[in-house]
Amino acid sequence: xxxxxxxxxxxxxxxxxxxxxxxxxVKKIAKPVAPSTRPSPLPKRPSQQSLARDRPSAxxxxxxxxxxxxxxKASTPTQLFxxxxxxxxxxxxxxLDTRKRIKSRATSEDPNRKLEDTRVRxxxxxxxxxxxxxxxxxxxxxxxxxxxxxxxxxxxxLQYPGLSIxxxxxxxxxxxxxDYQPLxxxxxxxxxxxxNYFPEDxxxxxxxxxxxxxxxxxxxxxxxxxxxxxxxxxxxxTMIIKARRDGTISKELSSxxxxxxxxxxxxxxxxxxxxxxxxxDSLKAYxxxxxxxxxxxxxxxxxxxxSIAELKSDQxxxxxxxxxxxxxxxxxxxxxxESWGCEVMDNPCKLAELQAKxxxxxxxxxxxxxxxxxxxxxxxxxxxxxxxxxxRADVVLVNNQAFSPDLNSKIMxxxxxxxxxxxIISLKPFKQEGYEISDRNQYDPRHLLxxxxxxxxxxxxxxxxxxxxxxxxxxxxxxxxQQYIDENTxxxxxx
Numbered sequence: 001x002x003x004x005x006x007x008x009x010x011x012x013x014x015x016x017x018x019x020x021x022x023x024x025x026v027k028k029i030a031k032p033v034a035p036s037t038r039p040s041p042l043p044k045r046p047s048q049q050s051l052a053r054d055r056p057s058a059x060x061x062x063x064x065x066x067x068x069x070x071x072x073k074a075s076t077p078t079q080l081f082x083x084x085x086x087x088x089x090x091x092x093x094x095x096l097d098t099r100k101r102i103k104s105r106a107t108s109e110d111p112n113r114k115l116e117d118t119r120v121r122x123x124x125x126x127x128x129x130x131x132x133x134x135x136x137x138x139x140x141x142x143x144x145x146x147x148x149x150x151x152x153x154x155x156x157x158l159q160y161p162g163l164s165i166x167x168x169x170x171x172x173x174x175x176x177x178x179d180y181q182p183l184x185x186x187x188x189x190x191x192x193x194x195x196n197y198f199p200e201d202x203x204x205x206x207x208x209x210x211x212x213x214x215x216x217x218x219x220x221x222x223x224x225x226x227x228x229x230x231x232x233x234x235x236x237x238t239m240i241i242k243a244r245r246d247g248t249i250s251k252e253l254s255s256x257x258x259x260x261x262x263x264x265x266x267x268x269x270x271x272x273x274x275x276x277x278x279x280x281d282s283l284k285a286y287x288x289x290x291x292x293x294x295x296x297x298x299x300x301x302x303x304x305x306x307s308i309a310e311l312k313s314d315q316x317x318x319x320x321x322x323x324x325x326x327x328x329x330x331x332x333x334x335x336x337x338e339s340w341g342c343e344v345m346d347n348p349c350k351l352a353e354l355q356a357k358x359x360x361x362x363x364x365x366x367x368x369x370x371x372x373x374x375x376x377x378x379x380x381x382x383x384x385x386x387x388x389x390x391x392r393a394d395v396v397l398v399n400n401q402a403f404s405p406d407l408n409s410k411i412m413x414x415x416x417x418x419x420x421x422x423x424i425i426s427l428k429p430f431k432q433e434g435y436e437i438s439d440r441n442q443y444d445p446r447h448l449l450x451x452x453x454x455x456x457x458x459x460x461x462x463x464x465x466x467x468x469x470x471x472x473x474x475x476x477x478x479x480x481x482q483q484y485i486d487e488n489t490x491x492x493x494x495x
Contacts, residue, residue, distance in 0.1 A: 110257055167365070191214045276324050340385075398425070415445060455472070
């Protein structure tokens with residue numbers, strides 16, 4: 001008997017099996033094509049016959065600021081020349097063939113943003129700045145050698161689009177990639193001026209693969225021809241002066257309302273290299289486990305943040321914990337807005353002061369109109385000027401990656417002074433997901449933060465890691481809290 005109460009069969013059925021071989025055609029799997037090893041046209045970051053000379057007599061030059069340091073780190077591009085006659089030219093050829101008009105995504109268009117600096121000044125272009133020559137002067141210069149043969153290194157002067165005296169550069173080099181390299185600085189500057197200050201046809205001409213200015217500089221350096229290098233610089237200077245006089249540069253700038261990210265980075269790199277890089281090791285002097293930890297947001301991430309926050313040229317930006325002032329400078333340059341920053345640590349403050357002094361000078365050399373920058377030293381929770389700026393702020397940035405919960409809570413209380421509509425950008429959220437309004441917590445200032453957005457960032461966005469992460473943007477508004485209060489008022493009370 002089985003489970004269902006029926007008799008089991010006497011003879012169990014036998015299951016017969018038979019194996020049949022079936023021929024299966026073998027498909028050939030194509031091997032993936034190896035990616036091209038062609039180098040990127042843009043260098044990695046940490047930069048013939050002479051034309052008729054038409055140069056006016058140069059005005060008297062101001063005294064340059066010389067910085068003497070033992071160790072120097074810079075963000076200039078990788079060298080594209082060598083000591084061999086032809087190897088430098090050949091190796092750089094592939095990096096030039098697609099560079100004629102390379103432009104990345106520009107910042108969001110703001111029709112009120114005016115790029116050209118049209119202010120009239122009485123100094124005739126004579127103002128103080130840190131020149132390229134000053135970076136390799138004194139004891140630092142002992143680690144460099146002359147690029148071209150001769151008893152002493154050659155000094156050249158490079159003209160910028162703005163109304164300024166030419167910048168001095170000493171034509172020297174060394175074998176330390178992180179160190180400042182004058183020839184790379186010159187080449188990158190020439191390239192970006194040709195890309196951004198002229199109409200398409202002239203850009204094509206000035207960056208021609210065979211006879212363009214950048215190509216001629218690389219060729220002259222590779223072959224060790226001092227005469228050709230100096231002649232190229234003189235031809236470039238003559239062209240810039242002529243284009244400034246006939247209105248070519250002014251016309252091109254007036255047609256634009258934004259800068260490309262590479263253009264922004266070129267100018268910020270020049271400032272950083274001349275001010276922060278010589279003393280960058282001082283930024284490591286902080287105490288782990290405290291709120292006073294140093295880290296930098298890099299330009300690509302900052303540009304994205306400012307764009308998503310919809311910051312405009314007629315608005316106010318505030319950075320709480322601004323470090324050496326990088327983000328404030330970028331906001332003033334990229335957006336053209338009024339920019340405020342406050343930092344409590346001594347070493348970053350000292351370097352921020354240097355950057356704040358170099359920034360307007362560099363902007364003038366590039367002929368660009370920028371926003372006013374205020375970099376202050378002190379506790380941003382107690383600084384009165386920052387308190388007043390927060391009341392007018394349209395976008396506030398807080399790099400609170402290493403801030404304690406207590407400090408974040410105090411910052412949240414400071415947000416009560418923000419005007420409605422102000423956007424807040426932070427690395428960590430001030431309001432956790434799922435935190436809802438109730439009768440017990442309705443007076444918590446976190447309920448004033450609405451439209452929460454969590455956004456990702458990827459590699460090469462922050463200085464302290466190459467790993468991906470996230471940042472947060474919220475808007476201050478009483479709308480959600482007011483809605484809760486209104487609904488609670490209409491709700492009948494229990495007796």
